[in-house]
Amino acid sequence: MTLPNSPEHAFLDLGSETLEIPFVPASEGGAGLAINHLRPKTGYVVYDPGFSSVAPCKSSITYLDGENGILRYRGYPIEQIAEHLSFMEVSYLFIHDALPTKEQLDVFTNMVRDNMMLPENMRKFFDAIPKNAPPMAILSSGIEMMTAYRRREKEPIDDPDFIPSAVYRLLAEAPTIAAWSHKTSVDEPLVYPDGRLDYASNILHMLTWTPINNYEVDPVMARALDVLLILHGDHEQNCSTSTVRMVASSRADLHACISSGINSLWGSLHGGANQAVIEMLQTILDNDRDIGRVLSRARDRNDPFRLMGFGHRVYKTYDPRARIIKQAAHDVLATYMPNDPLLELAMELEEAALQDDYFQSHNLYPNVDFYSGLIYRAMGLPAKMFTVMFAIGRLPGWIAQWREANLDPESRIVRPRQVYVGPAKRDIIPIEERG
Ligand code: ACO
Numbered sequence: 001m002t003l004p005n006s007p008e009h010a011f012l013d014l015g016s017e018t019l020e021i022p023f024v025p026a027s028e029g030g031a032g033l034a035i036n037h038l039r040p041k042t043g044y045v046v047y048d049p050g051f052s053s054v055a056p057c058k059s060s061i062t063y064l065d066g067e068n069g070i071l072r073y074r075g076y077p078i079e080q081i082a083e084h085l086s087f088m089e090v091s092y093l094f095i096h097d098a099l100p101t102k103e104q105l106d107v108f109t110n111m112v113r114d115n116m117m118l119p120e121n122m123r124k125f126f127d128a129i130p131k132n133a134p135p136m137a138i139l140s141s142g143i144e145m146m147t148a149y150r151r152r153e154k155e156p157i158d159d160p161d162f163i164p165s166a167v168y169r170l171l172a173e174a175p176t177i178a179a180w181s182h183k184t185s186v187d188e189p190l191v192y193p194d195g196r197l198d199y200a201s202n203i204l205h206m207l208t209w210t211p212i213n214n215y216e217v218d219p220v221m222a223r224a225l226d227v228l229l230i231l232h233g234d235h236e237q238n239c240s241t242s243t244v245r246m247v248a249s250s251r252a253d254l255h256a257c258i259s260s261g262i263n264s265l266w267g268s269l270h271g272g273a274n275q276a277v278i279e280m281l282q283t284i285l286d287n288d289r290d291i292g293r294v295l296s297r298a299r300d301r302n303d304p305f306r307l308m309g310f311g312h313r314v315y316k317t318y319d320p321r322a323r324i325i326k327q328a329a330h331d332v333l334a335t336y337m338p339n340d341p342l343l344e345l346a347m348e349l350e351e352a353a354l355q356d357d358y359f360q361s362h363n364l365y366p367n368v369d370f371y372s373g374l375i376y377r378a379m380g381l382p383a384k385m386f387t388v389m390f391a392i393g394r395l396p397g398w399i400a401q402w403r404e405a406n407l408d409p410e411s412r413i414v415r416p417r418q419v420y421v422g423p424a425k426r427d428i429i430p431i432e433e434r435g
C-alpha cells in the first residue's frame with residue numbers, strides 16, 4: 001500500500017488496479033480507512049484473525065491509547081474519574097453522554113435504587129438452579145430471563161432523545177441477579193436490596209448478609225467496590241463489547257445483547273482472567289512458590305500456560321486501571337487481610353515478570369485482572385464470583401455501546417466474510433462405492 005497523497009484518500013495498489021480508499025477521521029488516535037467497498041469492487045476480503053486492525057464502528061464513548069497507557073471515558077481521564085466520581089455518576093455519563101448535575105444525579109440514583117427489587121416470580125427461577133452452579137451462567141440466564149418482564153417491542157430505540165426504561169431497570173436489577181446467583185450457588189437465603197443503601201453498599205449487603213452474621217456494610221469496602229466497578233465501566237471494542245454490538249446489529253433485545261456480552265466476558269482470556277489469576281497464585285503458593293519455573297513455563301511456546309492477568313491486545317505498557325487497582329489492593333488488604341501471602345506473591349511475580357527479557361520484549365504488563373481478584377477475595381467472595389463483579393461494572397458501558405449501535409445511522413447487521421480453505425467442488429460417491 002502506498003502512503004496517502006491527499007488528506008482524504010489512501011490508495012491500495014493491487015497490481016492490476018489501484019483502489020482509492022477514503023479516510024475516516026478520528027477526533028484523537030488513528031484514523032480509519034474505509035475499505036467496505038473492497039470486496040464488491042475487487043473480490044478480495046481483509047484477512048485479520050482477532051480483528052486487530054478492524055474498526056467495525058465509530059464510537060464516542062471510550063478513548064484508549066495502548067502505547068501510552070491512556071484511558072478516558074467520554075474524554076475524562078480514568079485517574080480523575082476513579083478519584084472524583086461515583087459509579088452512579090459514571091453510569092449516568094455513559095448512558096446520557098454527559099456528567100450529571102446534582103439534581104440529575106439524585107433522580108438517576110433514586111430511580112436505580114427504587115428498581116433493584118426483582119419481580120417476586122423470579123425466585124422460582126433461582127429455586128430451579130442447583131447448588132454450586134456457576135454464578136456467571138446464572139447471571140447471564142437471569143438477565144436473559146428478564147426479557148420476559150421488560151421487553152417493549154414498540155419502543156423507538158433509534159431515537160436519540162429516548163432512553164428505554166429497560167436501561168435503568170437493567171442497571172438496577174443486575175446487581176440483585178448477581179447477588180442472588182452467589183446466594184444460590186452457595187445455598188444461602190436470598191437477600192433483598194435495602195432502599196437505604198447506595199449501589200455498591202447494596203451489592204455487598206445482598207452478597208454477604210445472612211440472618212446469622214447480620215452483616216453491616218463497611219463504607220471503606222463499599223468505596224473500594226465502587227472504584228472497581230468504575231474501572232470496569234467500559235473499554236472500547238473488546239471481546240464482550242463487540243459481542244454486545246454484534247448481537248445488537250440484528251436488532252436483538254437489550255437483555256439478549258447484554259446476556260451475550262456476559263457469556264463472552266466469562267472466558268479466561270477476557271474477564272474470566274480475574275478468577276484464573278487467583279487460582280494461578282494459589283497453585284504457585286501450594287507448589288513451593290517457584291516463580292522462576294512459572295516464568296519459564298510462560299516463556300515456553302510448547303507449554304499452553306500463560307501468566308494470567310498479564311498482557312493485553314491494546315496496552316503495550318502498564319494498564320492504567322491495573323495501577324489504580326494495585327494501590328486499592330494494598331489499601332484494602334492492609335486493613336482486611338494484612339500479610340496476605342497471595343498479595344505478596346502477586347507483587348513478587350509482577351516484579352520478576354517486569355524484569356524478564358521475554359515479558360519486556362513482548363510488552364507484557366499486568367492488566368486490570370491481575371490485582372482485582374485480591375480485593376474481591378478480601379470482600380469474602382469466592383473466585384467464581386469475580387467475573388460476575390466485573391460484569392456488573394461493565395454493564396453501563398455495554399448499555400451505552402448498545403445504545404450507540406442502535407442510534408448509528410451507518411450501523412449494518414454484522415456479517416463478516418471468510419477466506420474459504422475447504423475442498424473445491426466434488427461429487428458425492430454413492431455409499432456402496434465408498435471405500
Ligand atoms: N503470558 C505469556 N505470554 C504471553 C501472555 C501471557 N499472559 N500474553 C501474551 N503472550 C505472548 C504470546 O505467547 C505471544 O508470543 P509470541 O509472539 O512469541 O508468539 C505474544 O505475547 C502476543 O500474544 P497474543 O496472544 O498474540 O496477544 P493477544 O493480543 O492475541 O492476546 C491476551 C491478548 C489474550 C490478553 C493475552 O495477553 C493473554 O492471554 N493474557 C493472559 C489472560 C489475561 O490476563 N486476560 C485478561 C485480559 S484483560 C481483559 O480482557 C479484561
